[in-house]
Amino acid sequence: MAVIETAELTKRFPAVLAVDRVSLTVEQGQVFGFLGPNGSGKTTTIGMLMGIIKPTAGSFRLFGAGAPRDLLAARARVGATLETPNFYPYLSGRDNLRIAAAIKGIGKARIEECLEIVGLRGRGKHRFRTYSLGMKQRLALAATMLNDPELIVLDEPANGLDPKGMKEVRDIIRLLADRGKTIFLSSHLLWEVERTCTHVSIVRKGRVVGTGTVAEIVGGEVTAVVRSEDDEVLRAALEAFPEATSVRASDEGLVVALASDDLAALNRYLAGQGIYVSHLARRHRSLEDAFMDLTGEDGDVGQASLTEFVS
Amino acid sequence: MRLLGVLVRVEALKAVKRPAFWVTVGVFVAFSAIANFAPGGGSERAGFPDAWRGIIEPAINLGPVFLAALMILLFAPEFRWRTARQNVIDGLSKEQFQWAKVLLLAALAALFFVTSLVIGTLPFVLDPGGGGGAFVEPMDLNYMLGFVVALLLWGTAALMISALVRAAGAGLGLLFLYFICEQIVTALLSSRWSALERFFAYLPGQLFQTITNSAVYYPEVLARTNAARAERDQELLVYPDLWIPLVAATAYVVLFLGLAYVNMRRRDL
Numbered sequence: 001m002a003v004i005e006t007a008e009l010t011k012r013f014p015a016v017l018a019v020d021r022v023s024l025t026v027e028q029g030q031v032f033g034f035l036g037p038n039g040s041g042k043t044t045t046i047g048m049l050m051g052i053i054k055p056t057a058g059s060f061r062l063f064g065a066g067a068p069r070d071l072l073a074a075r076a077r078v079g080a081t082l083e084t085p086n087f088y089p090y091l092s093g094r095d096n097l098r099i100a101a102a103i104k105g106i107g108k109a110r111i112e113e114c115l116e117i118v119g120l121r122g123r124g125k126h127r128f129r130t131y132s133l134g135m136k137q138r139l140a141l142a143a144t145m146l147n148d149p150e151l152i153v154l155d156e157p158a159n160g161l162d163p164k165g166m167k168e169v170r171d172i173i174r175l176l177a178d179r180g181k182t183i184f185l186s187s188h189l190l191w192e193v194e195r196t197c198t199h200v201s202i203v204r205k206g207r208v209v210g211t212g213t214v215a216e217i218v219g220g221e222v223t224a225v226v227r228s229e230d231d232e233v234l235r236a237a238l239e240a241f242p243e244a245t246s247v248r249a250s251d252e253g254l255v256v257a258l259a260s261d262d263l264a265a266l267n268r269y270l271a272g273q274g275i276y277v278s279h280l281a282r283r284h285r286s287l288e289d290a291f292m293d294l295t296g297e298d299g300d301v302g303q304a305s306l307t308e309f310v311s
Numbered sequence: 312m313r314l315l316g317v318l319v320r321v322e323a324l325k326a327v328k329r330p331a332f333w334v335t336v337g338v339f340v341a342f343s344a345i346a347n348f349a350p351g352g353g354s355e356r357a358g359f360p361d362a363w364r365g366i367i368e369p370a371i372n373l374g375p376v377f378l379a380a381l382m383i384l385l386f387a388p389e390f391r392w393r394t395a396r397q398n399v400i401d402g403l404s405k406e407q408f409q410w411a412k413v414l415l416l417a418a419l420a421a422l423f424f425v426t427s428l429v430i431g432t433l434p435f436v437l438d439p440g441g442g443g444g445a446f447v448e449p450m451d452l453n454y455m456l457g458f459v460v461a462l463l464l465w466g467t468a469a470l471m472i473s474a475l476v477r478a479a480g481a482g483l484g485l486l487f488l489y490f491i492c493e494q495i496v497t498a499l500l501s502s503r504w505s506a507l508e509r510f511f512a513y514l515p516g517q518l519f520q521t522i523t524n525s526a527v528y529y530p531e532v533l534a535r536t537n538a539a540r541a542e543r544d545q546e547l548l549v550y551p552d553l554w555i556p557l558v559a560a561t562a563y564v565v566l567f568l569g570l571a572y573v574n575m576r577r578r579d580l
Contacts, residue, residue: 028329052580086397091328102321103401
């Protein structure tokens, strides 16, 4: 059963086309990663699904519901948080959950249960503004869990967290996934997504450029890391190599995606061009490689943050 | 019905836990108490029904301003904190969120109205005076109605500005700037083109001044004022039928609510 279905969903702001004819389907039980560089339209897409942003064109369904009145009922089966945790800074964590619980029609007992799950029961009475970023993210997760939703939508849940905080958030997401929840996770932390998600869609400049299971997206392409004395000359040569499908820079050297796995042929070709490599090694293709190839924008996704979490 | 209960509960929790709520109400209570208890201030100590004018007069001028400020302080930050969007994500429609704010406004208006009357009548409870006849006269009830309309006029203006501007500081600035500018511009233009005065009388700020003026409700006040003006060779004051400014002010209340509603429906959160 499709939990989320979008068809040609489009959002145009006065100065920018934020979401461009996005069509995707999220089935029940999937942990679905929605990936893209900053500003690629991820949050806008989620905002349309959650009813806070009006689509310019296209349509979507949640649990099969498409009409406005039905969507309101369908959203009762969703727990979601967008971008930064959105709470009243002067209220305690517990009071913030009381507001969300009242809107969702949930009782007090469940508030305590959710605070317990995210490890905030002891800090529930403290004001939200006194929380660390990790605690704020955990409170947001608690709020999404209040109504025991069938679909959980998380937009950059690990944003700004230190490694310990990221692990805590990842553990909670796994716990929810193990309980059979459908999770729609927007992120640009590819290593996190690769470890957590079953399916992914990659967006670039508002358009879906790749979608499928993680294995399908990563694909069977061979990639190799190549280094030589002169990167510029090497890059030009690699781009001219007939078997190369893409070339990009990384901390390790130039990463070239190849149509065949004949690295010896590549070595011969480079030698023939007068380039003698100091390093040539086959590399396991990661989601990051697929992401970089599909988005085609070296450095546009916050290269530092990517490599920091991939390594 | 369940929805109404949810909206009331949620807005009550947001408001009573907000320090700005208690500070604003506290300052209003303090000003009202000074106005009513200070020597020479407040009500005529003759007892009811004559006391009502003195009770309502300070409240009708202060209350709407405090209500508007509080409304902006409680509503506008919901956009900066993105809690408006989170309330919608959690299950309210944008229209329901807007209705929650209308309920908040109604509750605050009732709070300011009742608080004003309680503080105003307190001196008479502590020191019952003379008086006689009816407890309240029709013109007192009209004045109270004027107070309610004045509260709603400023309150809905604040609600609309909060929804449009989405920032407390800018909202407060815009609201007060508008009323100040309206006074200045109408005074300047009226002095040059007196024919415009009839039109200006229906601007929100001018209407507010009319419906809060006790001379509109109490003929003896108007007579006293005009007698003083006659002594100074000034033009005598003539007010339209009471219901005209009250209906015009109510029309603004509906207009402001409508604009806020349309804005909420159309704009993204």
